Amino acid sequence: MRAWLLIEVIGAWGKDAIGESELGPFAPHIWRDLMRRQGIRIITIRRAVGHREVHHGSLRLVHVVAPRPGGHAGSCHRRVIEDLHEVVHVTESLANGEGVDDEWAVDDGRYVLVCTNGRHDACCATFGRPVVRALRESRWANQVWECSHIGGDRFAANLVLLPDSLYFGNVSPDSATALLAEHDEGRLDLSCFRGRSTLRLAEQFAEHHVRQQLGVSDLTGVTAVTTLPDGRVQIELQDGRTAHVNVRRSDRPSPTRLTCKGKEGLAYPEFDVLDIDVAER
Numbered sequence: 060m061r062a063w064l065l066i067e068v069i070g071a072w073g074k075d076a077i078g079e080s081e082l083g084p085f086a087p088h089i090w091r092d093l094m095r096r097q098g099i100r101i102i103t104i105r106r107a108v109g110h111r112e113v114h115h116g117s118l119r120l121v122h123v124v125a126p127r128p129g130g131h132a133g134s135c136h137r138r139v140i141e142d143l144h145e146v147v148h149v150t151e152s153l154a155n156g157e158g159v160d161d162e163w164a165v166d167d168g169r170y171v172l173v174c175t176n177g178r179h180d181a182c183c184a185t186f187g188r189p190v191v192r193a194l195r196e197s198r199w200a201n202q203v204w205e206c207s208h209i210g211g212d213r214f215a216a217n218l219v220l221l222p223d224s225l226y227f228g229n230v231s232p233d234s235a236t237a238l239l240a241e242h243d244e245g246r247l248d249l250s251c252f253r254g255r256s257t258l259r260l261a262e263q264f265a266e267h268h269v270r271q272q273l274g275v276s277d278l279t280g281v282t283a284v285t286t287l288p289d290g291r292v293q294i295e296l297q298d299g300r301t302a303h304v305n306v307r308r309s310d311r312p313s314p315t316r317l318t319c320k321g322k323e324g325l326a327y328p329e330f331d332v333l334d335i336d337v338a339e340r
Contacts, residue, residue, distance in 0.1 A: 061124065061127075063102060064150065064153065065172075068104070068105060077103060090150075094150075094153065104206050106203075116141055120140060122137075126224070128266075128281050129285065130283075133223070136159045137164055168202065169221070170221040171203045171220060172219040173191050173204070173216060173230075176208045180212035180319050186215040188205075190218065190235045197239070214228030217253075218230045223278070230251055261330060264330040265292035265302075269294045269302045301340050306331070306333070309328070311328075
């Protein structure tokens with residue numbers, strides 16, 4: 060996933076937080092399909108736990124192009140609208156693949172998204188809201204937003220850092236503050252790091268494995284991630300080393316439902332390292 064569109068939607072969200080919320084009447088399927096074709100994931104956000112916030116006439120939109128190590132650079136832009144009926148009009152350039160127009164301002168801030176979409180999966184609310192409450196009392200309070208479904212319900216609480224587009228799972232109130240402190244210092248907390256949205260699943264696994272095996276926690280420690288023609292994942296490190304990781308994927312039947320509302324009899328991908336070669340460039 061290379062890009063995001065965050066839309067501030069105050070009030071209750073349903074399982075489909077776009078269609079089953081105050082945004083629904085102003086978010087036609089054709090617009091949602093256009094965004095999907097452009098690789099843009101639409102996420103609803105809000106400030107208040109328990110959605111008791113009052114709309115005071117301004118709502119935030121944020122467009123993020125997420126970076127990929129060794130690939131495209133990231134960007135983040137923001138604009139404010141008065142009402143949700145403006146959303147389709149002001150995002151027309153995005154839907155057409157033209158990027159943001161001059162009405163969007165560069166946003167240098169960090170967005171800490173915590174999934175609390177309990178209508179999608181009860182665990183997201185059960186584990187996500189305590190994380191939000193804890194972060195509301197921290198020095199990062201102004202960066203924190205509740206968000207709709209971002210994937211990986213079974214890893215709740217889930218937290219995403221934008222614009223870096225880094226996923227963290229099984230986050231607790233204590234580990235949330237620890238991982239943000241690490242990120243402030245330019246490091247990844249590998250204990251709950253899940254991966255980057257701009258990488259394929261096997262690439263995410265390979266990066267995580269290399270970081271753990273070689274003790275690379277610096278955010279900039281990995282400079283490029285590439286899948287080679289032979290299927291191996293090449294990880295280039297800032298210190299001059301290159302790792303080639305042979306990854307095997309298997310689909311493992313789940314003994315239980317993957318989510319609270321999930322179907323039975325599903326499988327999930329599991330990755331193993333067959334071999335790894337690390338050499339100086």
